[in-house]
Structures are given as C-alpha cells and as structure tokens.
Amino acid sequence: MSASFSQRPLYLADQVRELDRRTIEAEGDSFALMRRAGESAYDTLRARWPQVRRLCVLCGGGNNGGDGYVIAALAAADGLVVELVALKPAAELEGSARKAAALAAEAGVEPIDWADELTLDGELIIDAMLGTGARGAPRPPYAAAIAEVNASGRPVVAIDVPSGVDVDTGHVEAAAVRATLTITFIGDKFGLHTGAALDAVGEIIHATLGVDPRRHADIVPVAWRQTREDLAIALPPRAPNSHKGSHGHVLVVAGAPGMGGAALMTSEMVARVGAGKVSLATDVAHVSASLTRFPEIMARGVRGAPDIEAMVETADVLAVGPGIGTGAWGQAALQSVLAAGKSCVLDADALNLLAGDDGQSRRDDWILTPHPGEAGRLLGLSTGEVQRDRRHAVIALQRRWGGTIVLKGAGTLVYDGERLTLCPFGNPGMGSGGMGDALTGIISGLVGQLGSLGEAARIGVLLHALAADAAALDAGERGLLATDLASYARTLANPQSVSTHADHA
Known part of the structure; x- marks a missing residue:
C-alpha cells in the first residue's frame, strides 16, 4: 500500500466530537476552541471576499450556531453590516453557544428571530444552522431557511457542514444548503466528499485549529482521501532492463x-x-x-x-x-x-x-x-x-x-x-x-x-x-x-x- 502515504485521513462525526472533547479537556476552556473556529472561518471568508461589506449570518442552536455568533461579532468589530438571524432564540442557548451570542451582543449585533416571510440581506451568507450532529430531513424552521438561502442567489459559506448534509454518509434526505465554500474543522469529514454532498459542499477548506488527529492513535480514520502525489509514489520510473x-x-x-x-x-x-x-x-x-x-x-x-x-x-x-x-x-x-x-x-x-x-x-x-x-x-x-x-x-x-x-x-x-x-x-x-x-x-x-x-x-x-x-x-x-x-x-x-x-x- 505504498501509495497511501500521501493520502489524507477522513473521519466520522463521533470521532471528531471526541477530538473536540479531548482538546477542550486539555485546554480547560470549551469557548476558546469555538472562538478559534469562528476566527479561522472569518479570516478565510474575508480573504476570499474582501470587497463584501454586508454579511448575513444564520445561526442554529448548537455549537455550529455558536461559531456563527463568533463570526458575526468579528464582522461587526471589523466594520461590516451584519444581519444575524437566529433559528433558535438566543435566550435559549446553552454553554459555549450562549457565550458566543453574548460576544455578538457586546459587538452590537442583535439577532433577528427567523420568520418565514424574512428576506435575507447581505452580499454573503453564512450557514451556521445545522452541524455535524444533524440527521434526517431538516425540520421547521430550518427547511424554510435552507430554501431561502438557496433562492438568494448569493455566495454561501457553510460552517463545518452545509445544513441538510449527513456528514457521515454524504446523504441529503430532503434539501441541503448549496454552499460556495465549506470550512470544516479539526478532522476532515468523510461525508463531505462523496454522494449527494458533492452538490452541496462547493469548495472545501479543512481548518485544523491547531489539532492534529493523527496524534490520537486510537482514533483510526474511517477512510483515506487520495492526492495527486499518489501517482508518482505508485508509478516510479521503470527499471532500464525491464521488458x-x-x-x-x-x-x-x-x-x-x-x-x-x-x-x-x-x-x-x-x-x-x-x-x-x-x-x-x-x-x-x-x-x-x-x-x-x-x-x-x-x-x-x-x-x-x-x-x-x-x-x-x-x-x-x-x-x-x-x-x-x-x-x-x-x-x-x-x-x-x-x-x-x-x-x-x-x-x-x-x-x-x-x-x-x-x-x-x-x-x-x-x-x-x-x-x-x-x-x-x-x-x-x-x-x-x-x-x-x-x-x-x-x-x-x-x-x-x-x-x-x-x-x-x-x-x-x-x-x-x-x-x-x-x-x-x-x-x-x-x-x-x-x-x-x-x-x-x-x-x-x-x-x-x-x-x-x-x-x-x-x-x-x-x-x-x-x-x-x-x-x-x-x-x-x-x-x-x-x-x-x-x-x-x-x-x-x-x-x-x-x-x-x-x-x-
């Protein structure tokens, strides 16, 4: 299996959550990891779309939504006009997501609760609605929000996974956000790279956030993603005396x-x-x-x-x-x-x-x-x-x-x-x-x-x-x-x- 050495590891959602847990345990601060994720995503989108002045961020109720609140806070501090749409009321958030919502409020960004008649503003849309734990067809109000995002005609950045994509299988049960760019964190996810997911993910950027999954030998990659370099490794020059x-x-x-x-x-x-x-x-x-x-x-x-x-x-x-x-x-x-x-x-x-x-x-x-x-x-x-x-x-x-x-x-x-x-x-x-x-x-x-x-x-x-x-x-x-x-x-x-x-x- 010599060609495997240049390949990239792929993981399932439970494996990445375990890596999250170990990182938080080692650092003693769960919010610090969320801030790194939000900062990494914000830096990436600003580098890709430096001309954008108006941002629309849709946030769900879990840690994926928390990443979105961090992005909203950073954008506001950077002078951008931010429309922050909450699929779950900010007052109902818990843990690190609640801290992230407070960070956005301190930056002067007040969330708007989702309503079906809402029209999304912003030159760029951030999908931080459903994360790696979501399974099955998106339920209200997420299904309506996904449809509105796709109808907007604007570029979309998906945080960790496009909402509606099963990150373990790549299956889309009903509908998924069609992202221009997906920024996925810590471990690259198997389901982003196969099946129906490929109609949703757009370009994929893997941000490790300083975590190297390969240092955890007991967390074995579920698959390996090939690279162009595999050809050179597998097909070296032929021996001069071959026939x-x-x-x-x-x-x-x-x-x-x-x-x-x-x-x-x-x-x-x-x-x-x-x-x-x-x-x-x-x-x-x-x-x-x-x-x-x-x-x-x-x-x-x-x-x-x-x-x-x-x-x-x-x-x-x-x-x-x-x-x-x-x-x-x-x-x-x-x-x-x-x-x-x-x-x-x-x-x-x-x-x-x-x-x-x-x-x-x-x-x-x-x-x-x-x-x-x-x-x-x-x-x-x-x-x-x-x-x-x-x-x-x-x-x-x-x-x-x-x-x-x-x-x-x-x-x-x-x-x-x-x-x-x-x-x-x-x-x-x-x-x-x-x-x-x-x-x-x-x-x-x-x-x-x-x-x-x-x-x-x-x-x-x-x-x-x-x-x-x-x-x-x-x-x-x-x-x-x-x-x-x-x-x-x-x-x-x-x-x-x-x-x-x-x-x-």
Missing part, C-alpha cells in the same frame, strides 16, 4: 456480437497505461476493426468457451464484462474467466451475471467495479439504498463478494477489506457511455505492473479521474468521451516524465 514480460499480459474478454466498441475502448486503455502485452477475445465480427484501430492489440475472434479458454492460458490478468451481454456469449465469457483461477477485473454485464449467481461466489483474487445500480443488484438493494450510505455499501460488497470493490460515482470508493480509499477527483463530464469500460482497462493494465489488486484499483481510479479532469480542463465537461481519456491517461501514468519535462521547460 514487455515485466509489465503483465492482460486478456480482455469483451464485445459480444454488436458491442465491439466496449472491447476496443477497454483494450486501448490497458495498453495506454503500460501493460506489456494486450490480448482481446471478442466476437469474430469485431476483429477487423480492432486490427485497423489498434494493431498492437492481439485480437482474436471467439465463438464460445473453448476459444476463450485457449487464450486465458497465456494471460496474467483477465478483464471481463464490457459489452459481453447477458446471453450465451456473455455467460461463456464469464465462466471461462472465473474457471481460470487468475486475477481478474469484472465490470458491466459480468457483474449483472454475477448478481444472479446461485453459487454465491466469493473470491480474493478479483476486482469488482460496480456503479450504484450494479452494486444494488449485487447486494439485493435499491440504487437509492446504496447511495444513502455508500461507505456501508462498499464494505458490505467486500464482505459478501471478497476481493477489492470499486464503488463508482461521485466520490468513488475503493475497499479491499483493510483500507477504504476515497477519490476526490473526477467531474460530471464523466457521465457518458464508455467511461466504465475505460476504467476497467486502466485498472486491468495496472495489475501486472503494481502486483497488488488493491493498489491497482486505487491507482486506476485515481488515474482515470485525473485523466478526465485534464480532458475537461482542455475542452470542457460537455461532450467528454471515454476515448478522450487515452492520451491523458498515458501522460499521467508517467508522472516522472511529466515532472522532468516541467523541470526543463
């Missing part, structure tokens, strides 16, 4: 009659990320197109299991699923791959066939790459149930099916039974046909080079997402095609060459 046999022979079993495109896209990606040899077992009708487009790929037409089995013998890694269908051709393809007893990557129709497997297969030598719908079929759940708690779903998939699981989607998750990794890269342009085929090829091409299924899945997901981001940066998200990723994937698979060229530019 094609050193980098793996991948057999792609794909492309039932009429579905040759998936086979070609998958095979190209295997080659572009550096596999030593690439073979393709596909329907006879697709061989000519494959030889024309990619003469480097050893394509052979197959009609059934005996033809596929002959090709399986010489391969190190097997990729099956793209475009195989669920008919006789696809069933023969999947059974031939599974019977070989070799490392394999399964996607698309291979997963749909697997979901109907009465034999209850479970293996440690495969990578399954479902999107949420396929994940639901593999678990007997609806797509909505998978998306409601993606972390739970990917863990359940691994426990049921074994191996390494890649749960695709916004904030893709990779779990190999030991380590849960989250990819924060990628973009909406990836919602087009063939992107899953491209990912299958990238992961398969890396298995022989990295020697670990878990590492190949993690780095493959990262490489795929960064290639899509690079392609979108050059030409936009709309119209992004899976085949656009090939040249970018090749460049990113050689991080040392990229940095060397930059050094000499």
